[in-house]
Amino acid sequence: VILISKGITRELTDLNINKNITYGEKLYNKYKTTCIRGEVESGFKTVLTYSLPVLENLIEQGKYTINDICVQVLLHLIVHTVDCNILGRHNKKKLKYAQSSAKALLKDGGYLSIIGKKDIIDMDRDFIDKNISPGGAADLLAITLLFYFLQNGDKL
Template identity: 35%
Template structure:
Protein backbone atom coordinates (compact mmCIF):
# COMPACT_ATOMS: atom_id res chain seq x y z
CA UNK A 1 0.00 0.00 0.00
CA UNK A 2 2.91 2.39 0.73
CA UNK A 3 3.92 2.55 -2.91
CA UNK A 4 0.36 3.36 -3.90
CA UNK A 5 0.28 6.25 -1.43
CA UNK A 6 3.23 8.13 -2.91
CA UNK A 7 2.30 11.27 -4.83
CA UNK A 8 4.03 11.21 -8.18
CA UNK A 9 3.76 13.47 -11.20
CA UNK A 10 1.24 12.07 -13.66
CA UNK A 11 1.77 11.88 -17.44
CA UNK A 12 1.14 15.13 -19.27
CA UNK A 13 -1.86 13.63 -21.03
CA UNK A 14 -3.69 13.60 -17.69
CA UNK A 15 -5.42 16.93 -17.12
CA UNK A 16 -4.63 19.24 -14.23
CA UNK A 17 -8.13 18.65 -12.86
CA UNK A 18 -7.64 14.88 -12.89
CA UNK A 19 -4.31 15.27 -11.07
CA UNK A 20 -5.98 17.41 -8.42
CA UNK A 21 -8.70 14.77 -8.00
CA UNK A 22 -6.12 12.00 -7.65
CA UNK A 23 -4.20 14.02 -5.07
CA UNK A 24 -7.35 14.62 -3.03
CA UNK A 25 -8.08 10.89 -3.09
CA UNK A 26 -4.50 10.16 -2.05
CA UNK A 27 -4.78 12.49 0.94
CA UNK A 28 -7.86 10.61 2.13
CA UNK A 29 -5.87 7.37 1.90
CA UNK A 30 -2.94 8.90 3.79
CA UNK A 31 -5.30 9.81 6.62
CA UNK A 32 -6.37 6.15 6.81
CA UNK A 33 -2.74 4.95 6.67
CA UNK A 34 -1.97 6.66 9.97
CA UNK A 35 -1.78 4.92 13.35
CA UNK A 36 -2.43 5.48 16.18
CA UNK A 37 -5.20 8.06 15.60
CA UNK A 38 -7.59 8.09 18.57
CA UNK A 39 -10.86 6.33 17.77
CA UNK A 40 -10.40 6.48 14.01
CA UNK A 41 -10.19 3.75 11.38
CA UNK A 42 -6.66 2.95 10.26
CA UNK A 43 -4.86 0.27 8.29
CA UNK A 44 -4.42 -1.63 11.58
CA UNK A 45 -7.90 -1.58 13.13
CA UNK A 46 -11.43 -0.14 12.84
CA UNK A 47 -11.24 2.21 15.81
CA UNK A 48 -14.68 3.08 17.19
CA UNK A 49 -16.42 2.11 13.93
CA UNK A 50 -18.32 -1.15 13.58
CA UNK A 51 -19.50 -0.39 10.04
CA UNK A 52 -16.26 0.40 8.21
CA UNK A 53 -12.64 -0.59 7.83
CA UNK A 54 -9.58 0.59 5.92
CA UNK A 55 -10.49 -1.34 2.77
CA UNK A 56 -13.88 0.37 2.62
CA UNK A 57 -12.30 3.80 3.12
CA UNK A 58 -9.76 3.16 0.37
CA UNK A 59 -12.60 2.08 -1.94
CA UNK A 60 -14.50 5.23 -1.07
CA UNK A 61 -11.45 7.41 -1.76
CA UNK A 62 -10.97 5.78 -5.17
CA UNK A 63 -14.67 6.25 -5.96
CA UNK A 64 -14.46 9.96 -5.15
CA UNK A 65 -11.31 10.73 -7.18
CA UNK A 66 -13.12 11.53 -10.47
CA UNK A 67 -15.66 13.72 -8.66
CA UNK A 68 -12.86 15.68 -7.02
CA UNK A 69 -11.46 16.09 -10.54
CA UNK A 70 -14.86 17.30 -11.75
CA UNK A 71 -14.93 19.86 -8.93
CA UNK A 72 -11.45 21.08 -9.91
CA UNK A 73 -12.56 21.40 -13.54
CA UNK A 74 -15.70 23.27 -12.50
CA UNK A 75 -13.63 25.62 -10.38
CA UNK A 76 -11.33 26.27 -13.33
CA UNK A 77 -14.38 27.26 -15.36
CA UNK A 78 -15.55 29.73 -12.71
CA UNK A 79 -18.52 27.67 -11.53
CA UNK A 80 -20.84 28.95 -8.82
CA UNK A 81 -21.87 27.10 -5.69
CA UNK A 82 -24.95 25.52 -7.27
CA UNK A 83 -22.85 23.61 -9.77
CA UNK A 84 -20.32 22.59 -7.14
CA UNK A 85 -23.15 21.40 -4.90
CA UNK A 86 -24.62 19.29 -7.72
CA UNK A 87 -21.26 17.57 -8.26
CA UNK A 88 -20.99 17.00 -4.51
CA UNK A 89 -24.45 15.40 -4.41
CA UNK A 90 -23.45 13.07 -7.26
CA UNK A 91 -20.23 12.22 -5.42
CA UNK A 92 -22.16 11.35 -2.26
CA UNK A 93 -24.51 9.10 -4.19
CA UNK A 94 -21.58 7.29 -5.80
CA UNK A 95 -19.89 6.92 -2.39
CA UNK A 96 -23.04 5.47 -0.82
CA UNK A 97 -23.48 3.05 -3.71
CA UNK A 98 -19.87 1.87 -3.45
CA UNK A 99 -19.99 1.44 0.34
CA UNK A 100 -23.50 -0.09 0.52
CA UNK A 101 -24.84 2.94 2.36
CA UNK A 102 -21.98 3.63 4.79
CA UNK A 103 -21.09 7.30 5.22
CA UNK A 104 -17.33 7.10 4.82
CA UNK A 105 -16.43 10.56 3.48
CA UNK A 106 -19.44 12.90 3.43
CA UNK A 107 -17.55 15.61 5.31
CA UNK A 108 -14.53 15.27 3.07
CA UNK A 109 -16.66 15.57 -0.07
CA UNK A 110 -17.72 18.99 1.19
CA UNK A 111 -14.46 20.40 2.55
CA UNK A 112 -11.91 18.72 0.32
CA UNK A 113 -14.22 19.18 -2.66
CA UNK A 114 -14.28 22.94 -2.16
CA UNK A 115 -10.50 22.99 -1.93
CA UNK A 116 -10.30 21.06 -5.21
CA UNK A 117 -12.57 23.64 -6.85
CA UNK A 118 -10.35 26.42 -5.49
CA UNK A 119 -7.24 24.63 -6.76
CA UNK A 120 -8.76 24.41 -10.24
CA UNK A 121 -9.75 28.09 -10.15
CA UNK A 122 -6.32 29.17 -8.94
CA UNK A 123 -4.53 27.12 -11.57
CA UNK A 124 -6.70 28.45 -14.39
CA UNK A 125 -6.08 32.07 -13.42
CA UNK A 126 -2.46 31.63 -12.34
CA UNK A 127 -3.01 33.47 -9.05
CA UNK A 128 -1.13 32.88 -5.81
CA UNK A 129 -3.80 33.29 -3.14
CA UNK A 130 -4.25 30.46 -0.67
CA UNK A 131 -6.92 27.87 -1.40
CA UNK A 132 -8.76 28.68 1.80
CA UNK A 133 -8.88 32.37 0.95
CA UNK A 134 -10.26 31.57 -2.48
CA UNK A 135 -13.00 29.33 -1.07
CA UNK A 136 -14.06 32.07 1.32
CA UNK A 137 -14.01 34.82 -1.31
CA UNK A 138 -15.58 32.85 -4.17
CA UNK A 139 -18.22 30.76 -2.39
CA UNK A 140 -18.31 31.80 1.30
CA UNK A 141 -21.65 33.63 1.21
CA UNK A 142 -23.30 30.85 -0.81
CA UNK A 143 -21.96 28.23 1.60
CA UNK A 144 -23.59 29.95 4.57
CA UNK A 145 -26.87 30.73 2.80
CA UNK A 146 -27.25 27.35 1.10
CA UNK A 147 -29.41 24.42 2.22
CA UNK A 148 -28.54 22.73 5.51
CA UNK A 149 -28.69 18.98 6.09
CA UNK A 150 -30.91 18.88 9.17
CA UNK A 151 -30.37 15.18 9.78
CA UNK A 152 -26.59 14.85 9.50
CA UNK A 153 -24.84 14.02 12.77
CA UNK A 154 -22.56 17.04 12.46
CA UNK A 155 -25.43 19.45 11.82
CA UNK A 156 -27.43 18.12 14.77
CA UNK A 157 -24.42 18.37 17.09
CA UNK A 158 -23.55 21.86 15.84
CA UNK A 159 -27.09 23.10 16.52
CA UNK A 160 -27.30 21.42 19.91
CA UNK A 161 -23.96 22.71 21.20
CA UNK A 162 -23.60 26.00 19.34
CA UNK A 163 -20.59 24.84 17.32
CA UNK A 164 -19.82 26.33 13.93
CA UNK A 165 -19.40 23.05 12.08
CA UNK A 166 -18.15 22.37 8.57
CA UNK A 167 -20.08 25.20 6.88
CA UNK A 168 -18.60 27.90 9.10
CA UNK A 169 -15.15 26.33 8.72
CA UNK A 170 -15.33 26.42 4.92
CA UNK A 171 -16.91 29.88 4.67
CA UNK A 172 -14.19 31.24 6.92
CA UNK A 173 -11.42 29.91 4.71
CA UNK A 174 -10.59 26.76 6.71
CA UNK A 175 -8.94 28.57 9.61
CA UNK A 176 -8.55 25.32 11.55
CA UNK A 177 -6.37 24.02 8.73
CA UNK A 178 -4.28 27.16 8.27
CA UNK A 179 -4.02 28.22 11.91
CA UNK A 180 -3.84 24.81 13.61
CA UNK A 181 -3.18 21.86 11.31
CA UNK A 182 -0.54 23.25 8.96
CA UNK A 183 1.62 24.86 11.68
CA UNK A 184 1.44 21.58 13.62
CA UNK A 185 2.39 19.61 10.52
CA UNK A 186 5.40 21.82 9.80
CA UNK A 187 6.57 21.75 13.42
CA UNK A 188 6.14 17.96 13.58
CA UNK A 189 8.57 17.56 10.70
CA UNK A 190 11.29 18.89 12.98
CA UNK A 191 10.33 16.36 15.66
CA UNK A 192 10.14 13.41 13.25
CA UNK A 193 11.96 14.47 10.07
CA UNK A 194 12.04 10.96 8.60
CA UNK A 195 8.61 9.69 9.67
CA UNK A 196 5.63 11.21 7.83
CA UNK A 197 3.23 8.90 9.66
CA UNK A 198 4.41 10.39 12.97
CA UNK A 199 3.93 13.86 11.47
CA UNK A 200 0.32 12.97 10.63
CA UNK A 201 -0.29 11.59 14.14
CA UNK A 202 1.04 14.80 15.72
CA UNK A 203 -1.11 16.93 13.42
CA UNK A 204 -4.21 14.85 14.16
CA UNK A 205 -3.62 15.08 17.92
CA UNK A 206 -3.24 18.85 17.65
CA UNK A 207 -6.53 19.12 15.78
CA UNK A 208 -8.32 16.96 18.36
CA UNK A 209 -6.92 19.11 21.17
CA UNK A 210 -7.93 22.45 19.65
CA UNK A 211 -10.96 21.98 17.37
CA UNK A 212 -14.60 21.71 18.45
CA UNK A 213 -15.18 18.46 16.57
CA UNK A 214 -18.90 17.96 15.97
CA UNK A 215 -18.37 14.23 15.48
CA UNK A 216 -17.07 14.02 19.05
CA UNK A 217 -20.03 16.09 20.24
CA UNK A 218 -22.41 13.73 18.43
CA UNK A 219 -20.89 10.60 19.96
CA UNK A 220 -19.97 11.81 23.43
CA UNK A 221 -21.60 15.18 24.03
CA UNK A 222 -19.72 17.97 25.76
CA UNK A 223 -18.15 15.52 28.21
CA UNK A 224 -16.81 13.37 25.39
CA UNK A 225 -15.35 16.42 23.65
CA UNK A 226 -13.64 17.53 26.88
CA UNK A 227 -12.20 14.05 27.43
CA UNK A 228 -10.88 13.91 23.87
CA UNK A 229 -9.35 17.38 23.99
CA UNK A 230 -7.75 16.74 27.38
CA UNK A 231 -6.29 13.41 26.24
CA UNK A 232 -4.78 14.88 23.08
CA UNK A 233 -3.51 17.94 24.97
CA UNK A 234 -1.77 15.72 27.54
CA UNK A 235 -0.08 13.77 24.73
CA UNK A 236 1.22 16.99 23.18
CA UNK A 237 2.27 18.50 26.52
CA UNK A 238 4.61 15.59 27.19
CA UNK A 239 6.43 15.96 23.88
CA UNK A 240 4.07 14.35 21.38
CA UNK A 241 5.83 12.30 18.73
CA UNK A 242 9.16 13.71 19.89
CA UNK A 243 8.95 11.87 23.20
CA UNK A 244 10.15 8.41 24.23
CA UNK A 245 7.66 5.58 23.54
CA UNK A 246 5.17 8.00 22.03
CA UNK A 247 3.52 5.29 19.97
CA UNK A 248 2.56 3.34 23.09
CA UNK A 249 1.04 6.44 24.69
CA UNK A 250 -0.87 7.31 21.51
CA UNK A 251 -2.14 3.73 21.26
CA UNK A 252 -3.37 3.93 24.87
CA UNK A 253 -5.33 7.09 24.00
CA UNK A 254 -6.71 5.35 20.92
CA UNK A 255 -7.99 2.45 23.02
CA UNK A 256 -9.55 4.87 25.52
CA UNK A 257 -11.43 6.60 22.69
CA UNK A 258 -12.66 3.26 21.35
CA UNK A 259 -13.86 2.22 24.83
CA UNK A 260 -15.93 5.43 24.95
CA UNK A 261 -17.11 5.11 21.32
CA UNK A 262 -15.44 8.42 20.43
CA UNK A 263 -14.30 9.15 16.89
CA UNK A 264 -13.00 12.61 15.85
CA UNK A 265 -14.12 12.37 12.24
CA UNK A 266 -14.02 16.13 11.76
CA UNK A 267 -10.37 16.21 12.76
CA UNK A 268 -9.69 13.36 10.33
CA UNK A 269 -11.23 15.37 7.49
CA UNK A 270 -9.19 18.44 8.47
CA UNK A 271 -6.03 16.32 8.49
CA UNK A 272 -6.71 15.17 4.92
CA UNK A 273 -7.37 18.79 3.89
CA UNK A 274 -4.10 19.90 5.49
CA UNK A 275 -2.19 17.22 3.58
CA UNK A 276 -3.85 18.39 0.36
CA UNK A 277 -3.09 22.07 0.96
CA UNK A 278 0.46 21.26 1.99
CA UNK A 279 1.11 19.58 -1.34
CA UNK A 280 -0.75 22.18 -3.40
CA UNK A 281 0.75 25.27 -1.77
CA UNK A 282 4.20 24.09 -0.71
Protein backbone atom coordinates (compact mmCIF):
# COMPACT_ATOMS: atom_id res chain seq x y z
CA VAL A 1 0.00 0.00 0.00
CA ILE A 2 2.81 2.39 0.89
CA LEU A 3 4.52 1.88 -2.47
CA ILE A 4 1.44 2.38 -4.63
CA SER A 5 0.22 5.41 -2.68
CA LYS A 6 3.57 7.14 -2.26
CA GLY A 7 3.23 10.89 -2.70
CA ILE A 8 -0.57 11.15 -2.79
CA THR A 9 -0.57 13.76 -0.04
CA ARG A 10 1.89 15.92 -2.00
CA GLU A 11 -0.93 17.05 -4.27
CA LEU A 12 -2.58 18.70 -1.25
CA THR A 13 0.18 21.32 -1.10
CA ASP A 14 -0.39 22.33 -4.74
CA LEU A 15 -4.12 23.03 -4.60
CA ASN A 16 -5.65 25.60 -6.88
CA ILE A 17 -8.29 27.30 -4.74
CA ASN A 18 -10.14 28.39 -7.87
CA LYS A 19 -11.04 24.83 -8.90
CA ASN A 20 -13.63 22.62 -7.25
CA ILE A 21 -11.77 21.02 -4.40
CA THR A 22 -12.70 17.90 -2.49
CA TYR A 23 -13.81 17.66 1.12
CA GLY A 24 -10.38 16.33 2.09
CA GLU A 25 -8.65 19.16 0.25
CA LYS A 26 -10.77 21.72 2.11
CA LEU A 27 -9.78 20.14 5.42
CA TYR A 28 -6.13 20.17 4.40
CA ASN A 29 -6.36 23.89 3.57
CA LYS A 30 -7.99 24.65 6.91
CA TYR A 31 -6.21 22.26 9.30
CA LYS A 32 -3.21 20.87 7.36
CA THR A 33 -4.46 17.33 8.02
CA THR A 34 -4.12 14.74 5.28
CA CYS A 35 -7.17 12.65 6.29
CA ILE A 36 -7.56 9.31 4.53
CA ARG A 37 -4.88 10.13 1.94
CA GLY A 38 -2.31 10.34 4.70
CA GLU A 39 -3.58 7.13 6.27
CA VAL A 40 -3.32 5.28 2.96
CA GLU A 41 0.08 6.77 2.18
CA SER A 42 1.35 5.62 5.59
CA GLY A 43 0.26 2.06 4.81
CA PHE A 44 -2.66 2.38 7.23
CA LYS A 45 -0.34 3.10 10.16
CA THR A 46 -3.21 3.76 12.59
CA VAL A 47 -4.77 0.41 11.74
CA LEU A 48 -1.49 -1.50 12.01
CA THR A 49 -0.36 0.30 15.17
CA TYR A 50 -3.59 0.51 17.16
CA SER A 51 -6.73 -1.17 15.93
CA LEU A 52 -5.48 -4.41 14.36
CA PRO A 53 -3.43 -5.42 17.45
CA VAL A 54 -6.44 -4.71 19.70
CA LEU A 55 -8.73 -6.72 17.41
CA GLU A 56 -6.32 -9.65 17.23
CA ASN A 57 -5.77 -9.67 21.00
CA LEU A 58 -9.48 -9.63 21.81
CA ILE A 59 -10.28 -12.35 19.27
CA GLU A 60 -7.40 -14.44 20.63
CA GLN A 61 -8.84 -14.19 24.15
CA GLY A 62 -11.96 -15.93 22.84
CA LYS A 63 -14.35 -14.47 25.39
CA TYR A 64 -16.02 -11.60 23.53
CA THR A 65 -18.57 -11.35 20.75
CA ILE A 66 -17.50 -9.80 17.46
CA ASN A 67 -19.86 -6.90 18.21
CA ASP A 68 -18.21 -6.22 21.58
CA ILE A 69 -14.78 -6.44 19.97
CA CYS A 70 -15.73 -4.03 17.17
CA VAL A 71 -17.13 -1.47 19.62
CA GLN A 72 -13.93 -1.67 21.67
CA VAL A 73 -11.75 -1.32 18.58
CA LEU A 74 -13.85 1.63 17.40
CA LEU A 75 -13.20 3.40 20.72
CA HIS A 76 -9.45 2.95 20.19
CA LEU A 77 -9.75 4.34 16.68
CA ILE A 78 -11.71 7.38 17.86
CA VAL A 79 -8.89 8.12 20.32
CA HIS A 80 -6.06 7.67 17.80
CA THR A 81 -7.59 9.05 14.59
CA VAL A 82 -7.83 12.58 13.30
CA ASP A 83 -11.39 11.88 12.23
CA CYS A 84 -11.99 14.11 9.23
CA ASN A 85 -15.73 13.48 9.36
CA ILE A 86 -15.90 15.07 12.82
CA LEU A 87 -13.38 17.74 11.85
CA GLY A 88 -15.27 18.61 8.67
CA ARG A 89 -18.66 18.88 10.35
CA HIS A 90 -17.35 20.73 13.37
CA ASN A 91 -13.85 21.81 14.42
CA LYS A 92 -10.75 20.69 16.33
CA LYS A 93 -12.43 21.35 19.66
CA LYS A 94 -15.24 18.90 18.88
CA LEU A 95 -12.73 16.35 17.58
CA LYS A 96 -10.77 16.60 20.85
CA TYR A 97 -14.05 16.24 22.75
CA ALA A 98 -14.84 13.00 20.93
CA GLN A 99 -11.32 11.70 21.47
CA SER A 100 -11.34 12.52 25.18
CA SER A 101 -14.80 10.94 25.59
CA ALA A 102 -13.59 7.69 24.04
CA LYS A 103 -10.34 7.81 26.02
CA ALA A 104 -12.25 8.23 29.31
CA LEU A 105 -14.47 5.30 28.42
CA LEU A 106 -11.44 3.12 27.63
CA LYS A 107 -9.83 4.11 30.93
CA ASP A 108 -12.78 2.43 32.67
CA GLY A 109 -12.39 -0.74 30.57
CA GLY A 110 -14.30 0.44 27.53
CA TYR A 111 -17.18 -1.56 26.18
CA LEU A 112 -15.78 -4.73 27.72
CA SER A 113 -16.58 -3.57 31.27
CA ILE A 114 -20.00 -3.48 32.92
CA ILE A 115 -19.81 0.27 33.46
CA GLY A 116 -18.50 0.71 29.91
CA LYS A 117 -21.61 -0.87 28.40
CA LYS A 118 -23.69 1.76 30.22
CA ASP A 119 -21.27 4.59 29.46
CA ILE A 120 -21.19 3.82 25.73
CA ILE A 121 -24.96 4.32 25.59
CA ASP A 122 -24.52 7.71 27.25
CA MET A 123 -21.67 8.58 24.89
CA ASP A 124 -23.77 7.53 21.89
CA ARG A 125 -26.65 9.75 22.99
CA ASP A 126 -24.26 12.61 23.65
CA PHE A 127 -22.66 12.23 20.21
CA ILE A 128 -26.10 12.14 18.57
CA ASP A 129 -27.18 15.27 20.47
CA LYS A 130 -23.99 17.05 19.39
CA ASN A 131 -24.12 15.65 15.83
CA ILE A 132 -20.73 13.99 16.31
CA SER A 133 -20.27 11.17 13.82
CA PRO A 134 -16.89 9.40 13.94
CA GLY A 135 -17.19 8.20 10.35
CA GLY A 136 -13.45 8.29 9.75
CA ALA A 137 -12.88 5.95 12.69
CA ALA A 138 -15.71 3.72 11.45
CA ASP A 139 -14.09 3.53 8.01
CA LEU A 140 -10.81 2.48 9.65
CA LEU A 141 -12.69 -0.17 11.63
CA ALA A 142 -13.83 -1.62 8.30
CA ILE A 143 -10.21 -1.59 7.06
CA THR A 144 -9.12 -3.26 10.31
CA LEU A 145 -11.63 -6.06 9.77
CA LEU A 146 -10.58 -6.37 6.12
CA PHE A 147 -6.92 -6.76 7.10
CA TYR A 148 -7.79 -9.30 9.79
CA PHE A 149 -9.93 -11.45 7.51
CA LEU A 150 -7.40 -11.24 4.66
CA GLN A 151 -4.79 -12.63 7.06
CA ASN A 152 -6.96 -15.19 8.85
CA GLY A 153 -9.82 -16.13 6.56
CA ASP A 154 -13.14 -16.23 8.38
CA LYS A 155 -11.56 -17.62 11.57
CA LEU A 156 -12.74 -15.80 14.70
